[in-house]
Amino acid sequence: MLMALFGRAAEAFRSLAASLTDPYRPELHYMRGPGPRYRQRHGQS
Incomplete structure (x- = not known):
């Protein structure tokens, strides 16, 4: 029972750490055009 609780806590911590350090940031890749x-x-109006 204690190991199962520890396993769930470890998985929750891994999930939290992964969500906090997610390298994908879509706002950095959003392009509005020239x-x-x-x-x-380039001589365009």
């Missing part, structure tokens, strides 16, 4: 500097350099 900005005004790009348009200025």
Whole structure:
């Protein structure tokens, strides 16, 4: 019984640690398209 409780606690800790250190951050990969500097350099209006 004690080992089962310890196993569940360890799994909960692993799950928490994985969620806190998740490297995927979608806001860093969100692209809105070319900005005004790009348009200025490449002659687009």
